[in-house]
Structures are given as C-alpha cells and as structure tokens.
Amino acid sequence: MQPTSPTPSPIIAILGPTAVGKTSIAIRLAKELNAEIVNYDSVQLYQYLNIGSAKPTPQELAEVPHHLIDILEPDEPNDVARYIRLALLTIRRIRNKGKNVVLVGGTNMYLYSLLNGLTQCPGQNAAIRHTLKLIGLHYGNKSLHEYLQKIDPVSARRIHENDLTRLMRAIEVFAQSGIPLSSWHKTQTTTGLATLYPVLKIGLMRPIPELYERINTRVHEMMAAGFLNEVQGLLQKGYAPTLNALQTLGYRHIIQHLQGEYGLTECIEYMKRDHRHYARRQLIWMRADAGISWFNAGELSSQKAIWPYIHTRSGS
Numbered sequence: 569m570q571p572t573s574p575t576p577s578p579i580i581a582i583l584g585p586t587a588v589g590k591t592s593i594a595i596r597l598a599k600e601l602n603a604e605i606v607n608y609d610s611v612q613l614y615q616y617l618n619i620g621s622a623k624p625t626p627q628e629l630a631e632v633p634h635h636l637i638d639i640l641e642p643d644e645p646n647d648v649a650r651y652i653r654l655a656l657l658t659i660r661r662i663r664n665k666g667k668n669v670v671l672v673g674g675t676n677m678y679l680y681s682l683l684n685g686l687t688q689c690p691g692q693n694a695a696i697r698h699t700l701k702l703i704g705l706h707y708g709n710k711s712l713h714e715y716l717q718k719i720d721p722v723s724a725r726r727i728h729e730n731d732l733t734r735l736m737r738a739i740e741v742f743a744q745s746g747i748p749l750s751s752w753h754k755t756q757t758t759t760g761l762a763t764l765y766p767v768l769k770i771g772l773m774r775p776i777p778e779l780y781e782r783i784n785t786r787v788h789e790m791m792a793a794g795f796l797n798e799v800q801g802l803l804q805k806g807y808a809p810t811l812n813a814l815q816t817l818g819y820r821h822i823i824q825h826l827q828g829e830y831g832l833t834e835c836i837e838y839m840k841r842d843h844r845h846y847a848r849r850q851l852i853w854m855r856a857d858a859g860i861s862w863f864n865a866g867e868l869s870s871q872k873a874i875w876p877y878i879h880t881r882s883g884s
Contacts, residue, residue, distance in 0.1 A: 577601050577875075579659070579765050581671040581679060583854055584772030585847035587782040589865040591624055593772065593874065594672035595631050600875045601668045604633040606658055608673030608682065610651070611816050613640045616802055619795045620818035622674075622786070635662075642802060642813045648681050655682050656761065663765070676853045683767060685760035689752040690744040700736045709735060720748035726853060728845065730820065733812050770878060771860040772868065773851075783843045787836060796822060796832075817846055 580603070582594045598605050607613070611621035615638045624634060635658045640646055655678075662669050671679065681687075704712055713729035716738055723738045738749040745752075761767065774782070799822040803809060809823045818839055825835035854860060861882035871877045 577603075577668050578768045579669045579671065579761065581683065581767060581769045582772065583676070583679065583769060583860060584865065585779060585850045585854075586622070586674055586843055587786045587847070588772045588774055588779060589782075589869060590672050590674075590772055591622070591628060593865065593868060594670050595624075595628060597874050597878075598632040598668075598670045600873060601670070603668035603670045604635060604662045605670050605672055606655060606662070607634065607636040608651075608655070608671055608675055608678045610646070610673075610675040610678055611813065611819075612637050612673065613646065613651070614638070614642050614644075614813045615640065616642060616798070616805070617813060617816075617819065619790050619793050619798050620816075620822070622790075642807045643811055646812075648678055649686055651678050652682050652686055659761065659765075674850070676850060681760075683760050683762045685763075687752045689741050689747075689749065693740055693744060696740045696743050697736055700739060701732075704732055704735075712736070712739065715739065720750055722750035723748060726849060728842070728849065730842070732815060768878075768882060769857070769860045770882070771854055771862040772865040773862055774865050778866075779847060780844050783847060784840050787839045787843060790818070790839075791836060796825075799823060800826065817842060 580597060580601070582590050582597070584590050594605055597603070609621065611617055612623045613636060614621075617623070623637065629637070636651075636654060639654070659669050671682075673679065700712060709729045709732055712732075712735045713724060713727070716727065716735060717724040719742050720738055727734045727738060729735070741747070741749045741752060773779075795818070799814075799819060802814065803823075803826070807814060809815075809827070814820065814823060821835050821839045821842070824830065825832055830838070861878070863878070863881065868874060868877065
C-alpha cells in the first residue's frame with residue numbers, strides 16, 4: 569500500500585543541474601506523497617533517445633507512474649506550447665485521481681513556461697530560419713551567437729553557441745518584432761500552472777567539484793552503456809542527423825564523431841566539457857529565481873524520509 573500525505577501537497581517541481589541526482593530523489597518523493605511523475609525534459613519526450621538523455625531506466629519507470637516520456641518520434645515536431653498543453657492535461661488527470669504530482673526534468677524553459685504561462689511572441693518564420701541556417705552553415709554558429717549578444721545579451725548568456733535551435737528562435741523573434749526574446753518572457757499572456765495549484769520548487773545542488781566529477785562519471789557511464797550504438801542505431805533507422813532531437817547535448821557530439829570531425833577520445837572530452845558548461849548555465853538560470861528552496865542533494869538523499877525534511881526546511 570502506497571503512503572499518502574495527510575493533506576494534498578502542492579505540486580512539487582524538482583530542479584537542479586544535470587547529474588545532480590534529480591531522478592532518484594523525485595522517485596523517492598513521489599512514493600512518499602502518493603504522487604506521479606511528470607517529465608519536463610525536452611529530450612526525454614523522444615523515443616529511442618535513452619542513454620544520452622539520462623532517461624529513467626525501466627526499473628525506475630516501474631517504481632512510480634511516469635508521464636510525458638517516450639511520447640514523440642525523433643523526427644516529430646515539438647515546441648514548448650505543445651508541451652504545456654500536454655503537461656496541463658496530464659496534471660489535471662493526475663490531480664483528479666486524488667494523487668499528487670512531482671515535476672522533474674532538465675529543460676528549465678519548459679518548466680518556467682509551464683508554471684508561469686507561455687509568452688505569445690511571434691511564431692516561426694520559415695524564410696528567416698532558412699537564412700539563419702545558411703549563415704550558421706557558412707560562418708558557424710559562433711557568428712549567430714555574437715549577433716544575439718548584440719540584440720539580446722540576456723538570452724545570449726542563457727543559450728550556448730552550439731544550441732542552434734534556440735539561437736535561431738531568439739534571433740527570429742527579434743527579427744520579426746524588434747523586441748528581444750528575454751523581454752517577451754517578462755510578459756506572460758497565458759495561464760500558468762502556478763495560478764491553478766500551489767507549487768513548491770525544490771532546487772538540488774552539490775559542491776561544484778563534486779558536481780563536475782559526477783558529470784564526468786556520467787559521460788563515461790553513458791559510453792559504457794552503449795551511447796555510441798544508440799546514436800548509430802538512430803541514424804540506421806533513417807533519422808537525419810540534423811533533426812533538432814539529434815542536435816541536443818551528447819547526441820550532436822557522437823554524430824560529429826561519426827562524421828569524422830574528431831576521434832572518440834576527443835568526443836568524450838568535449839561531452840564532459842559541454843555538460844559542465846550546460847550545468848553552469850542551468851545554475852545561472854535557477855539562481856535568478858528567488859522562489860526556489862535549495863537543498864544539498866547528497867544530504868537530502870541521506871534522509872530516511874525526504875518529504876518531512878523538505879516540508880520543515882522550506883516552510884511549506
């Protein structure tokens with residue numbers, strides 16, 4: 569019999585940099601709260617992208633119900649608006665069953681938009697995107713990032729120069745409206761989850777040297793688990809290496825290796841480096857949110873019961 573909380577708990581959002589240990593804590597917390605887990609990691613939405621996305625294992629998925637994992641084909645179009653529609657519907661169904669919800673993932677923009685509402689900024693423009701892709705192809709993504717720094721330095725600090733999809737989106741919005749994407753984000757025009765339910769945001773952190781070591785270890789574990797074979801299998805299925813899903817962190821590194829841009833040893837080192845950079849950008853984003861209650865992930869994991877500890881420390 570699953571334990572239940574004495575009163576309906578708020579929706580719990582677990583945040584933290586990559587490799588900090590969000591999955592295991594989310595599962596333990598879900599068990600304690602009679603909750604189901606809703607994913608907000610954009611890569612885990614896709615089928616077949618398992619190892620590189622650090623998707624929960626089949627054993628972990630079996631421990632508590634998980635939602636919004638493996639719901640898209642790698643070549644299926646997706647955006648934050650579609651995710652929010654699916655997430656809100658899923659959360660309402662879970663709450664209507666009298667169960668609680670734990671949100672966990674690594675795509676902070678998805679979570680931010682889900683909680684606060686989606687900005688109704690200009691949509692996609694095929695002509696602008698085509699031009700930007702050509703610029704990136706001929707002059708490199710760095711040229712696009714340098715331009716973004718001039719028109720929207722706030723977004724430029726959040727978006728890595730190798731993240732072509734988000735780079736193009738930020739420039740595309742400015743090109744159509746003359747308003748930086750970061751300014752659009754300050755004015756939400758759709759209902760956010762936080763206006764429908766109480767939400768408690770739990771931030772997980774570890775000392776930076778420990779976090780970076782965990783990231784390095786995770787990359788080696790990914791390779792040992794068959795990450796190279798996973799990417800080769802995706803390409804053999806006919807999925808184009810230029811798909812947005814395959815240009816994400818880790819997947820693009822393996823593809824570049826398979827295309828002969830650098831050797832496997834270099835590929836692994838680049839993955840470690842860029843995962844560390846990604847963790848740093850995630851932390852910059854999260855530290856700007858005063859509504860997050862922060863906990864040491866190692867200390868929280870050692871607690872016999874996580875929810876009472878969080879409840880007491882966060883004042884929820």
